[in-house]
Amino acid sequence: MSTFRKLAAAVILLFIAMIAGLNIYLLCSVNDSGIYRVEAKRLADRIEETGSTDISGFPHLTGVYSGEQLYRSDEHYLIIEAGGTPYRVEYTVSDKNRTILAVDLVMGALFLLVILLLIFIRRHIVVPFGRLNKVPQELARGNLSVPIPEEKSRLFGKFTWGVNLLREKIESDREKELSMQRDKKLLLLSLSHDIKTPLSAIKLNAKALARGLYKDEEKRRSAAESINSRADEIEHFVSEITKAASEDFMDFEVTHGEAFLSSIITRLSDRYAPQLSVSGTEFSIDSFDDCILSCDPDRLAECLQNLVENAIKYGDGRRIGLSFDKMDGCELITVSNTGCSLEEKELPQIFESFHRGSNAGKVQGNGLGLFICKRLMSLMGGEVYADIRDGCFCVTLVVKMA
Incomplete structure (x- = not known):
């Protein structure tokens, strides 16, 4: 947030500096008053050649006078000589203040637009993002109860909705994983307990056979069959353990x-x-x-x-x-x-x-x-x-x- 404030302040100051610099340039620049001198010279040449004082082709000249009216004027004028006769040529001077005012109005409008744009960015992007910048850190730490503020803005509405879905998905996956781990642990404990019974029977029959306690062939055969049967039970339990260990550990969702x-x-x-x-x-x-x-x-x-x-x-x-x-x-x-x-x-x-x-x-x-x-x-x-x-x-x- 502070970075945005500094950036906004820099943009505003730069814009103000641009406006001030443009005003100084316009005040110091040469206006178009020199153009009337060129037109007056061309008019003098025309009068000498044709004797015509028509000024329709000279936009900066407003009148040509001679004789008694030579010096009777309150307008801007200069004196030219054509064919030995002096003429008073009146001219217009552009209003520099009006030009500067027009430029200032345009630049002021642009400045206002920049201010509004900065306010919009701050309200609809920077502030909502600032409210969300700690959410990923909290999710990474395992804090799934971190509040995620709702945003009505079209710019961040879908983003916050997506982050909320992500949190719910992480929470759901965690619950599934804990449930799976609990079920597997109970299964392994149960199977390991069940294995002890046939294993004990195998050990007892094996010891009896090893010590020759069974003198009758039928009893020895029965003991061997018991060992084989108990081994089958253990093999079944091992298969169950292998199956539990190899069960799918990832949950896939497909939307057809x-x-x-x-x-x-x-x-x-x-x-x-x-x-x-x-x-x-x-x-x-x-x-x-x-x-x-x-x-x-x-x-x-x-x-x-x-x-x-x-x-x-x-x-x-x-x-x-x-x-x-x-x-x-x-x-x-x-x-x-x-x-x-x-x-x-x-x-x-x-x-x-x-x-x-x-x-x-x-x-x-x-x-x-x-x-x-x-x-x-x-x-x-x-x-x-x-x-x-x-x-x-x-x-x-x-x-x-x-």
């Missing part, structure tokens, strides 16, 4: 709708074409037949962005391309990049969560990009698959057409 393929590709091109051009990477988009896709436009764009980001991180930076095809009522969108160093045997695992290929190296990442793509495409009724063609890594999204 329709979108033109061209609009999705335009969004992608506008975002990455300038960036890749600067880095020297060729970004090619093959020609395609525009069609209407049955999808969530934002989620489909997110999938394509994930694929392009992967191509930037794991490719060799020479070329990233988009190609298109149609098959069985679906649009196939393929993102490819040169410099693939992934082995084909790893392709079945690349869509698993937290999986990182052998080509990851020191590239930062968490192994979720392709996993997210697969989940989103599945929720939109589509599919995604990857393959390697001529040293290029290719990922294809299969999107249903409307």
